[in-house]
Amino acid sequence: MRAIVINGAGGPEVLEWREVPEPTLRPGDVLIEVTASAVNRADILQRMGFYDPPPGESKYPGLECSGVIVETGPDVVGLSVGDRVCALLAGGGYAERVAVPWQQVMPLPEGVSEVEAAGLPEVACTVWSNLFMTARLRRGETLLVHGGASGVGTMAIQLAKAHGARVVATTGSDAKAGRLRELGADEVVNYRTEDFAEKVEADVILDIIGAKYLSRNIKALRTGGRLVVIGLQGGATAELDLRALLTKRASVHGTTLRSRPADEKGVICRGVVQDVWPLVAAGAVRPVVHAELPMAQAAEAHRMLDSGDHIGKILLVR
């Protein structure tokens, strides 16, 4: 089969669409003939050599896909050859075929195309697990989501609104603010011209920046607030004011999705199918797609994500 291979750490130019060996199925795996995949920031870190795949996982990038099951290994539960599905992957989505544990496979949600569905697993699983399993966001609470125009950001805005939260989103461009409001954001803060910590009081913060925002995020938390850090675009180490944390009875959570065992991912996928897919079917939560490119043009897709001009997901189609 063909896949996008990373020819040594580097820029987008190291990505090459070429012939590679077929995936091998482990017990519990299904083989998916890929219809589409999508670009995540983690793919760019992996391309640059900063984020190796977990041991034993595919070396090719791609953390999600849609497609059709063409083979099932032993110990697979509830899935059959011919099922049209989407899946959360630990890697290997930029390929013609990918093997994935059955727990990470989900039915296509109603009301979206098979191509659009390729961009839902990562954002739906990331947002749902962090807002509802980790931060326990409740109706009437305020969510602050950084990077509101990202794939995760656009899903977080919609999903939090659908659950009755008030949503404040940050973005670096006034041009994007209107689109974030259309998606449901009650307030949009331009981080280039305003200090969010002066403007926002939040019960939950979903953060992709890390160190650079740590003290301001804690300042912006209300009593009982939960800060969930899922990215470190602004560095990894920063001073933490524990007195503020105690006074506010607040918490700081770090999470990643990719390194979790298949059973934990499975619990998240079941939650997404039960809670998020009906909202997608009802039109309350929509895939936000910035662009669709042929998979062989993954390098161009990476440049597009790097530029930061996108809103929502960039899809890679076979």
Added chain:
Amino acid sequence: MRAIVINGAGGPEVLEWREVPEPTLRPGDVLIEVTASAVNRADILQRMGFYDPPPGESKYPGLECSGVIVETGPDVVGLSVGDRVCALLAGGGYAERVAVPWQQVMPLPEGVSEVEAAGLPEVACTVWSNLFMTARLRRGETLLVHGGASGVGTMAIQLAKAHGARVVATTGSDAKAGRLRELGADEVVNYRTEDFAEKVEADVILDIIGAKYLSRNIKALRTGGRLVVIGLQGGATAELDLRALLTKRASVHGTTLRSRPADEKGVICRGVVQDVWPLVAAGAVRPVVHAELPMAQAAEAHRMLDSGDHIGKILLVR
């Protein structure tokens, strides 16, 4: 009535047992004729001028007591004059009488004396709320508790063991280690001679040190671990390694009990009555009392706590 008055911030000598006005009952308050109170580290901070009582609360020290209800204000639910009780206070326990919201009043647990019961509310509410509401400690997990010989430490060891956890406790004295093992600690680490972060892998850490231990606490956390900081004896600000937090999918929680509204304290007290009091009645969790002193000798009790030679609670008896 008489109470311990803090005559200006300072050492134990500023504590004076003298005549003061009677407490006034707010709606929802009961008046307790105090049998005994107990010393907490927060009382020492308050005496030194570092920890003022929340607005509107008694200026006298004392965060817990036992005694008998002698008056009930309007809007009190489920309590009557003559009830023998213990209570979680926002202050004012070092006194002949104290007013307290009804939500913070608990029945005496079976199997302990009324004097012993005076030392249970703070430790039971602190440990129960932090281990089970905040950190969600589960059967089979490992708890690391710093300051194992403190009132909170001795309760945490017993309560975590009673819930099927493995318990590691730190202490600064080999002489105390045996007593902590008797209380149920599976392992005791002398922090003066050993680095706990080299020896322990914990799912939950209950910490009273703060800044000085932050990086080592995070190092000692297992994947999915929860660090709960309830004291800052080792400082308030320290560098946080967010990458370690993400990689471990771990969390840092800060909490305090005293500043919570009465309704939240009430939820905790109901949990303690339901979950901890039966364990006390069954003998699985015992009050650990280091000394009982007359309330007028509060200064001596503070010196005793300051010396750090105690194991468990120091009680003040009328």
